[in-house]
Amino acid sequence: MIKTLDIEPTTICNLNCPFCFGPKVEKRETEIDLQIWKDALLKFRNKGVENIVISGGEPLIYHRIVELVKYLKHLNFNIVISTHGRYKEKLFEVAPYCDWISLPIDGITPEISHTMRTDNYPVSEILVTASELKRKHSNLKIKIGTVATQKNIQEIIEIGNVLQDNSNCFDTWKIYQYTPRRKHKNQKEFLSITDKEFADLSNLISKTLPTEMKIVYSSNESRRNAYTFIYQNGDINLVNVGDNFDDLLVGNIGEFDKINFPKVNEILNTNHYSNFTNTY
């Protein structure tokens, strides 16, 4: 049964990361009303869902994000926001209601950071934000996320070294094997790393970095059949299904009673539980 929902209240983002698996649609008009979110998420809470991961698009661009997060906290969900961290003011507005905030570091040199995130935002700023968040909210936890691709694989040990020197800023470092899906699926040949390359990277990091650092390795296989996503228009999709990491539509939150829960239960496997509990 679903314990965790990933929600994308907006599809808009000001960056254009080449590995982004966000949606292709970038129109505000497709976003559903906050009240529809609230009604549906209350029903999911009553059905036993415990955790909500908010991403997008950039979730802090969603114009009613503060109200949404406050409401989710009122329903006593565990809340994770996955943000690029560029909208600091808004981030500090939602932080008191969050359990975890996920921030990205995908390169160390300005060149690789720019290739991965398409802007010139310095890594040092992400670390400052993480440190300020932890100082201000003692119970808040921080995850640093890194997507491993052909373009940045040579800098990932260096990211680990920087994180080791800043270990008070974060709680978990999660390294994702790039998955070609949705928006930039066509970047596959430029970005993909093989399962073996990802396993070798994991082994190298494990040997190189101190064991006290909590590092989670997220291979494509470990994310297969693991997630229930609700998109900005209310469509509910099981993702990473089958060989091509496809989406499988199972309903819409506007028609809660018609959601195909038997299909959800049939498709979600143990990855669904372990992905959340291994990380947060």
Ligand code: SF4
């Ligand atoms: S990966 Fe995140 S920050 Fe980058 S374009 Fe996609 S939604 Fe925006």
